[in-house]
Amino acid sequence: xxxxxxxxxxxxxxxxxxxxxxxxxxxxxxxxxxxxxxxxxxxxxxxxxxxxxxxxxxxxxxxxxxxxxxxxxxxxxxxxxxxxxxxxxxxxxxxxxxxxxxxxxxxxxxxxxxxxxxxxxxxxxxxxxxxxxxxxxxxxxxxxxxxxxxxxxxxxxxxxxxxxxxxxxxxxxxxxxxxxxxxxxxxxxxxxxxxxxxxxxxxxxxxxxxxxxxxxxxxxxxxxxxxxxxxxxxxxxxxxxxxxxxxxxxxxxxxxxxxxxxxxxxxxxxxxxxxxxxxxxxxxxxxxxxxxxxxxxxxxxxxxxxxxxxxxxxxxxxxxxxxxxxxxxxxxxxxxxxxxxxxxxxxxxxxxxxxxxxxxxxxxxxxxxxxxxxxxxxxxxxxxxxxxxxxxxxxxxxxxxxxxxxxxxxxxxxxxxxxxxxxxxxxx
Numbered sequence: 001x002x003x004x005x006x007x008x009x010x011x012x013x014x015x016x017x018x019x020x021x022x023x024x025x026x027x028x029x030x031x032x033x034x035x036x037x038x039x040x041x042x043x044x045x046x047x048x049x050x051x052x053x054x055x056x057x058x059x060x061x062x063x064x065x066x067x068x069x070x071x072x073x074x075x076x077x078x079x080x081x082x083x084x085x086x087x088x089x090x091x092x093x094x095x096x097x098x099x100x101x102x103x104x105x106x107x108x109x110x111x112x113x114x115x116x117x118x119x120x121x122x123x124x125x126x127x128x129x130x131x132x133x134x135x136x137x138x139x140x141x142x143x144x145x146x147x148x149x150x151x152x153x154x155x156x157x158x159x160x161x162x163x164x165x166x167x168x169x170x171x172x173x174x175x176x177x178x179x180x181x182x183x184x185x186x187x188x189x190x191x192x193x194x195x196x197x198x199x200x201x202x203x204x205x206x207x208x209x210x211x212x213x214x215x216x217x218x219x220x221x222x223x224x225x226x227x228x229x230x231x232x233x234x235x236x237x238x239x240x241x242x243x244x245x246x247x248x249x250x251x252x253x254x255x256x257x258x259x260x261x262x263x264x265x266x267x268x269x270x271x272x273x274x275x276x277x278x279x280x281x282x283x284x285x286x287x288x289x290x291x292x293x294x295x296x297x298x299x300x301x302x303x304x305x306x307x308x309x310x311x312x313x314x315x316x317x318x319x320x321x322x323x324x325x326x327x328x329x330x331x332x333x334x335x336x337x338x339x340x341x342x343x344x345x346x347x348x349x350x351x352x353x354x355x356x357x358x359x360x361x362x363x364x365x366x367x368x369x370x371x372x373x374x375x376x377x378x379x380x381x382x383x384x385x386x387x388x389x390x391x392x393x394x395x396x397x398x399x400x401x402x403x404x405x406x407x408x409x410x411x412x413x414x415x416x417x418x419x420x421x422x423x424x425x426x427x428x
Contacts, residue, residue, distance in 0.1 A: 045070055082176035083166060087232045089183045089225055092159045096166065097176075109159045112149055116158045119147040160235045164242070173248040173273050179236070179265060181255040183225040184282040233264050240268035252300075253278040259291050263298075271299040276306035289313055289332070296320040305351070313360065318342060325349070328356045334407065335363040336371040339397070343372075346409050347388050347395055357407040365401060372397065381421035385414065 084095040095106040110117045150158055223231070240247060248270045256262045256279060266277070277300070279290070290312035295301055301320075307327040314331055318338045321327055322345040334357060346352045368382055369375060375382040380402040386395040394414045400406040400421060410418045 042070070080166075080170045080174055082178070083174060084176070084178040084180070085163070085232075085236070086180045086182050087229055090155065090223065090228065092155060092232060094159065094163060094166070107162060109155045111155050114149055115151045115153045116155045117147065117149050118158055156231055156235050159232075160239050163236070164239050167239070167243055167247060170248075173250060175249075176251045176253070177247065177249040177269070178253040179255065181229055181257075181282045184229060184255075184257065233261055237264040237268070240265065243268070246270035248273045250274065251276045251278070253280070255280050255282045256290075257281065257283070258288065259295055263294060266295075266300050267298060269300055271303040274300050274304050276308070277301070277304045278308040279310070279312070280308075281311035283311070289315060292316045292320070321355070322346075324355070325351045326353045326355070330358040332359070333361040333363060334359045336365075336367045339399075339407065340371055342409060343386065343395065343397065346411060347386060350391070352409075352411050354411070355409040359405050359407065362401065362405065368399065376420065378421070383420045385417070 079098050080096060082095075082097040084093075084097075086093040086095065090111040092109045093106055094109070095104055097104045104123050106121050106123065108117075108119045108121065110119075247268055250273055252266065252269055252274060254262055254265060262279060290309070292314055293316070296316060302323060305323075305325045307321070307324045307329065309327075309329045312330060314329060315333070318331070318334070318341060321329060322342065342355065346355065372382075372384050375384050377383065380400070382397075382399045382401075384397040386397065388394055388411070392413060393411050396408075396410045396412070396418055398406075398408045398410070398418060398420065408418070412418070
């Protein structure tokens with residue numbers, strides 16, 4: 001075991017002084033063959049773990065109780081850039097990105113007749129040699145490091161323990177935290193896929209275990225995607241609640257079907273670090289309205305400065321969005337009074353950049369010129385420029401009355417205005 005640790009640390013070594021320390025340590029080990037894991041000095045263990053990447057530490061944590069307790073206490077890995085949870089059908093993928101490693105590491109938890117299959121993977125990015133006329137296209141290389149079966153352990157239990165260890169190991173803020181509900185996304189057209197045969201539904205391990213007959217219980221006990229998603233979100237909520245402190249995240253993204261799913265996770269994010277909130281639906285054309293009565297009262301909502309709320313239409317008052325510096329939302333109905341309120345708020349905010357609204361109904365659209373004055377128009381869109389006192393910037397308002405119905409406020413220099421009548425009217 002020590003030999004494996006030495007090789008791991010040697011693989012991650014960067015300087016000659018560390019190489020000399022490794023040699024002296026290995027010489028000490030082989031000259032004292034009776035040494036055990038408990039005899040390793042803590043400063044040596046800390047130095048070894050510091051040279052390991054996150055996935056190596058993640059695996060070593062499960063070697064013995066001494067390693068697990070030491071890693072949980074010392075927390076040697078503090079370079080996590082993002083945490084991503086992908087919820088599939090009877091499968092969960094926990095993906096970790098690091099600042100120091102180009103690529104990502106992920107752990108896959110899959111259902112198995114005997115319990116749960118846990119596999120560890122590394123996904124690196126490599127740039128091939130550039131072609132004479134074409135730019136290089138990045139390719140991804142996937143490497144499975146280890147796979148093991150945990151008998152009598154459910155997917156949910158294995159995942160929650162590891163997720164708790166991941167958030168417990170991070171002492172600094174995390175740049176991104178994402179939750180994807182892949183199992184609720186629209187499946188591909190069955191006519192374009194291979195038929196659902198026994199060979200592609202069940203793994204080789206299943207066929208080896210059960211032979212030519214698949215037990216009825218394997219079909220009858222399957223969770224539906226909705227019920228499995230509910231179990232995963234409940235487990236995430238329970239784990240975050242048991243954590244001693246709120247999760248320090250800058251950018252939060254989550255796929256939801258209803259707002260109550262978002263309320264299971266977002267309140268456990270530290271509002272002091274949160275910068276942006278992105279909400280989407282796994283469905284392509286969702287018809288549900290996102291009920292935001294409780295969401296807009298959260299400190300996380302009030303402290304965030306960027307919002308992207310796609311796929312859903314909302315009917316909450318427009319005043320609940322005016323604190324964002326940049327936002328993109330779909331609102332069921334707008335009126336001239338709403339736009340006037342937004343104009344006054346955005347002129348007075350020095351940090352405001354852009355606000356884009358997709359709408360279904362525009363009440364009182366015939367009063368636009370009366371409300372904002374003469375505009376540049378072709379009948380299908382209206383374009384205004386409002387001066388901002390004491391600033392070199394101006395506020396642009398672009399209203400598109402034809403499909404797709406869009407309203408966009410943009411604050412930027414007058415010399416670089418957004419395109420008139422363009423749906424993607426933004427300044428970059």
